[in-house]
Amino acid sequence: MADVRQIVIDIISDIAPDEDVSNLDDAKSLREQLDLDSMDFLDIVMELRKRHKVEVPQEDYPKLATLASCVSYLSPKFATV
Amino acid sequence: MNDTQRIVMTGIGLTAPNGNNLNDFRKALLECKSGVKHHEVRYMGKQVAGMCDFDEYKYQSKKLRRRGTRAGSVSIYCANEAIQDAKLDWQTIDKSMVGVYIGITEHGNVETEEEIYQMHQNSLDWKLWSPHHNPRTVANSPAGEVTLNLNITGPHYTLGSACAGGNVGIIQGVQQLLLGEVDLALAGGISESSQTFGIFAAFAAQGALAQNEDPSKASRPLDKNRNGIAISEGGCIYVLERLSDAKKRGAKIYAEIVGYAINSDATDFVNPNSERQVQCMHKAIKRAGLTVSDIDIVNMHATGTGTGDVNESEAVRAAFEASEKTFVNFTKGHIGHCMGAAGSLELAGNIPSFVDGLVHPGMNCTDLDPQCDIKNLVINEAKYVGNINYILNNSFGMLGINSALIVKKYIG
Numbered sequence: 423m424a425d426v427r428q429i430v431i432d433i434i435s436d437i438a439p440d441e442d443v444s445n446l447d448d449a450k451s452l453r454e455q456l457d458l459d460s461m462d463f464l465d466i467v468m469e470l471r472k473r474h475k476v477e478v479p480q481e482d483y484p485k486l487a488t489l490a491s492c493v494s495y496l497s498p499k500f501a502t503v
Numbered sequence: 504m505n506d507t508q509r510i511v512m513t514g515i516g517l518t519a520p521n522g523n524n525l526n527d528f529r530k531a532l533l534e535c536k537s538g539v540k541h542h543e544v545r546y547m548g549k550q551v552a553g554m555c556d557f558d559e560y561k562y563q564s565k566k567l568r569r570r571g572t573r574a575g576s577v578s579i580y581c582a583n584e585a586i587q588d589a590k591l592d593w594q595t596i597d598k599s600m601v602g603v604y605i606g607i608t609e610h611g612n613v614e615t616e617e618e619i620y621q622m623h624q625n626s627l628d629w630k631l632w633s634p635h636h637n638p639r640t641v642a643n644s645p646a647g648e649v650t651l652n653l654n655i656t657g658p659h660y661t662l663g664s665a666c667a668g669g670n671v672g673i674i675q676g677v678q679q680l681l682l683g684e685v686d687l688a689l690a691g692g693i694s695e696s697s698q699t700f701g702i703f704a705a706f707a708a709q710g711a712l713a714q715n716e717d718p719s720k721a722s723r724p725l726d727k728n729r730n731g732i733a734i735s736e737g738g739c740i741y742v743l744e745r746l747s748d749a750k751k752r753g754a755k756i757y758a759e760i761v762g763y764a765i766n767s768d769a770t771d772f773v774n775p776n777s778e779r780q781v782q783c784m785h786k787a788i789k790r791a792g793l794t795v796s797d798i799d800i801v802n803m804h805a806t807g808t809g810t811g812d813v814n815e816s817e818a819v820r821a822a823f824e825a826s827e828k829t830f831v832n833f834t835k836g837h838i839g840h841c842m843g844a845a846g847s848l849e850l851a852g853n854i855p856s857f858v859d860g861l862v863h864p865g866m867n868c869t870d871l872d873p874q875c876d877i878k879n880l881v882i883n884e885a886k887y888v889g890n891i892n893y894i895l896n897n898s899f900g901m902l903g904i905n906s907a908l909i910v911k912k913y914i915g
Contacts, residue, residue, distance in 0.1 A: 439565035461570070464634045472621070472631050 424474075424500040430492045433469045437462050448489040470496070475503055506747035510677045511913060513754040514589025514742030515851050516581040520553030520735050520838045524584065528848075529855045532837055532863040533885045537719035539733045539839045545620065545700040551713055551721040552697045553735025553839035563652060572639050573695040573736070574610055575648030577844075581740040582649045582689050589742040589754060591687075593653070602685035603646040603659035604675040605740070606668025606692035608843035608900065610661065611640030612699040645693055657685050665900025666804070667765070668692040669739065669846025670908045674763045676743045686748060693738035694842035706732055709773070711808050713839070722839045723867040724805035725812050725875035725882070732806050733839030739847035750915075757854050758910040761893075762791025768903025775811055780818035780905050784895065787907035791893075796826040798909070799891040800862055802849050804899045805833035806840050815897070816875040823878070830888060832881045836866030846898030850908060856891045857912040 431443050434456065441456045452458055463483060470476040476499045478486065485495040515525050520538025522528030531538070542552035559568055559576050562583040568576055582603070586593055618632055625631050638644065646659040658679070664671040669692025676690025696702045706712040713731040715721035722733035749756055764786035768776035788795060801819055805812055823829045834849040841848050856862060868882040896908045 437566070437569070439569065441566075457566070461634060468631060468633065471628070472625060 426493045426496045426500055427489055429474065430466070430489060430496070433466055433473070436469070437465045446489055451487050452489065474500065476500060506750065507745050508681065509746035509759055510680050510743055511746050511749050511759045512741045512757040512910070513744050513749050514585040514591070515739065515757060515854070516584025516586070516588060517737070517739040517848055517851055518555040518557040518577060518580055519737045519841065519848055520555055523555070523557040525851060525855070528852055529863070532834065532852045533861060535837065535864065535866045535883065537837055537866065539718045539722055539735070541718050542697065544703050547700065547703055547707070550703055551715060551718040551733045551839070553733060553737070553841065554697060555736055570635055571648050572644055573613055573698050574607070574645040574693055577693045577695060577736065577738040578605055578645040578649050578740065579652045581691065581693065581738040582653060585689060585740045585742045586653070591742065596687065598654055599656045600686040601655045601657045602676065602679050602688045603649045603655060604662060604672050604679065604688060604690040605646045605649070606662045606664055606670070606672030606843050606846065607645065608665050608668055608694055608696060609663070610642055610644060612701055613695055614639045616699055616701060649689065664904055664906070665902060666840065666842050666845055667898040667900040667904045667906040668843035669848060669850070670763070670896060670898040670906035671765060671846070673741060673743070673760065673847055673908060674765065674906070676741070677760050677763065680743060680745055686744070688743040689740050690743050691738070691740035691847035692843045692845070693740070694844045695736050696842045697734045697736040702734055706734065713807060720867055722807050722836050724803070724807045724833045724835050724865060725816065725872055726868045727870045727872045729807045729809070729812065729872070731808055733835070735839035735841045737838065737841035737844040737848050739844055739851050741847065756913040756915065758857065759913050760908065761911045762787040762793065762909035763907065764790060765904065765906045768905065770903055773901050775814040775899055776903060777814045777818040777821070779903065780815060780897070780899065781822045783905040784818070784822045784897065784907045787895065787909050791909045793893065793909070795823050796828060798823070798826065798829045798893050798895045799888065800853055800856060800894045801829055801831045802853050802894065802896045803831060803833040804845070804897045805835055805865070807835060812872070813874045815899070816877055819877050830862045830879045830881050830886065831877050832862055833865040836868065846896060846906065846908070850894070850896040850910065853894050853896070854910065856894065860887055860889045860891060862886045862888055
């Protein structure tokens, strides 16, 4: 079973390398905790597709708002990859 | 002439394959220290190239470097270094009256090649094409990145002018200051061309890509055994101001820009035209109100190609036939061809001559091609001349664009 939480954190570390991702609150919005903008979220979607063949349609982008919502939304997708 | 109509250089920020500031660069030029090394090029393997090793994160966050471009990174480094060198109080400057004018050979090839490569590696999945591609590849991108980095709200754009770019960027800065469009110009040229595969492959296809077992000997302008261009990256941006403003703030003044010219061959896509080059140099000298005998140093464009060097040698011989005291050098033997940066960078390498009285040598010309023999050519060893008042810098490019820029020693 893929560690989806860690996968998302790894991608964020590459996209926003100046940010400290060691103490993220899973329930809080990622944008509240990190200097991320809408283009960064497009990069996250792109990296999920490139690295893990996981597709996130545009209407589902809000589901990537927190680490917890990322895990619950992406886990079933990783299970079928 | 009124001080408001005289434009001076008060800051220099640069990165070259053999130095990341003016002092180190000048020292390397005087000591014949090459910056050309072996470099792995996608698909082609080991090639000679001049790469820069400045600290990309000195003035930029890792995130914005990732979002931007190498061209932007070079520009941001050079612009910040120039501002620091000029000792400008950046907080109090009216940013709406600062202009950014950067000459480029080309822009966008690095990013486009990378996107195509990534798509190719991923089963041609076009949905992996980056949303950053457009802002990265629009032609104003390197200058725009400088404005984002420094919060400049005045005009910015690049000047697409092939390898004349460095001179053309400076000329644009001068003109915009004279027009009163801005009070301060960050002007010069940059290049990241050595990060692309296409430029290497195209010069190879043209039979004009330098090759040598010892990369430091690959770029050999005017030498009998020259075999092409060593492709390099680099950048050099100047702070330009009106003399009246520079005096008011007690700025250190490197030089005054007294003459310039840009013209076109209108003869060929790649082959140069000596006659037009002569016309360009003479036009710049006339604009400066000088005669050829007033020019102390001519820095040649001299790329190390068979035809280019012969043509320019003919042009310099003809243009300076009447002068006995004009010394001639070139810079690409040390650093390769920095493309859009060549003009501004090579000029910077000569500006310290106003202070030290030395003409830096052209490097790697150990067996001078008789067709490239020029009166007072300085090769392989620096020459002490003493009082140097005027430097003329040549930069030429494909599609027949020629530029000549003349700077004068400033005596306060």
